[in-house]
Amino acid sequence: AVNHKLWPEIEKVTMEQLHYARLGVGEDVGVWQLFAEDGEMRMYRREEEVDGLVVDPLKACHVVRGVTGRELCQIFFSPEYRSGWETTLEDMTVAETISNDTLIFMQTHKRIWPASQRDALFWSHIRSVPDTEDPDASDLWIVCNHSTELPQYPPNTGKCVRVYLTVCLVGQTFIDPPKDSKKISREDISCKITYCSVVNPGGWAPASVLRAVYKREYPKFLKRFTSYCIEQCKDKPIQF
Numbered sequence: 352a353v354n355h356k357l358w359p360e361i362e363k364v365t366m367e368q369l370h371y372a373r374l375g376v377g378e379d380v381g382v383w384q385l386f387a388e389d390g391e392m393r394m395y396r397r398e399e400e401v402d403g404l405v406v407d408p409l410k411a412c413h414v415v416r417g418v419t420g421r422e423l424c425q426i427f428f429s430p431e432y433r434s435g436w437e438t439t440l441e442d443m444t445v446a447e448t449i450s451n452d453t454l455i456f457m458q459t460h461k462r463i464w465p466a467s468q469r470d471a472l473f474w475s476h477i478r479s480v481p482d483t484e485d486p487d488a489s490d491l492w493i494v495c496n497h498s499t500e501l502p503q504y505p506p507n508t509g510k511c512v513r514v515y516l517t518v519c520l521v522g523q524t525f526i527d528p529p530k531d532s533k534k535i536s537r538e539d540i541s542c543k544i545t546y547c548s549v550v551n552p553g554g555w556a557p558a559s560v561l562r563a564v565y566k567r568e569y570p571k572f573l574k575r576f577t578s579y580c581i582e583q584c585k586d587k588p589i590q591f
């Protein structure tokens with residue numbers, strides 16, 4: 352994929368998102384508001400508008416037991432699992448396969464009344480990176496989704512308004528070694544997740560409506576996604 356014309360952007364945005372995800376909510380610029388909590392899940396947002404459109408950045412931290420960062424990111428990245436966890440999807444197609452770790456998705460999301468229906472066209476890239484801060488720690492896995500353009504999918508031509516998004520999901524595996532050097536099992540592993548998203552709704556939608564949608568949909572999405580991963584992985588050999 353290194354010779355693809357999008358590669359410089361993919362490299363830049365993915366590494367920027369990795370840095371951004373690793374900033375704690377205290378270290379980041381701007382004030383994060385905790386707006387949802389459920390067990391180990393903490394969901395923060397910042398209220399931001401661009402041209403009068405709500406584009407509230409979102410950052411969610413969670414810990415999921417029994418799956419690795421690699422397994423979690425592979426499920427988030429792979430098209431074949433998406434309909435199992437992305438409940439707001441009406442349609443999804445892989446518009447281009449750039450390489451085995453980089454795809455371009457065209458997705459139509461279900462209409463969320465009273466906003467008009469949205470679609471999203473974005474490249475999606477998965478990679479693992481060594482943890483620079485702690486060389487003993489396991490690799491970080493990241494999936495980065497970033498809006499892009501393709502001539503065969505011009506925006507705002509049909510019924511849907513095109514959203515513009517940048518999303519990342521970062522997973523890091525932690526192993527709690529079992530006693531007397533038994534084989535590591537799923538009870539001994541957990542995964543720390545950071546999910547970041549900025550979604551520009553593309554066309555006008557009332558701020559109050561969008562904020563209500565975000566408040567309702569994001570916690571639901573992350574809970575459903577993580578339980579889906581646990582379900583998918585539980586009877587399979589661990590992929591570190």
Ligand SMILES: O=S(=O)(CCO)c1ccc(-c2ccc(C3CCCC3)c([C@@H]3C[C@@H]3c3ccccn3)c2)cc1
Pocket residue numbers: 437439458460463466469471496514516518548550551552556564565568569572
């Ligand atoms: O992480 S992903 O890459 C996973 C791949 O699917 C992703 C996540 C979210 C979106 C998304 C697209 C549109 C909208 C809105 C904007 C105006 C009307 C619809 C929303 C709103 C925030 C709410 C929402 C949040 C979570 C899940 C679905 N819905 C979210 C797209 C992709």
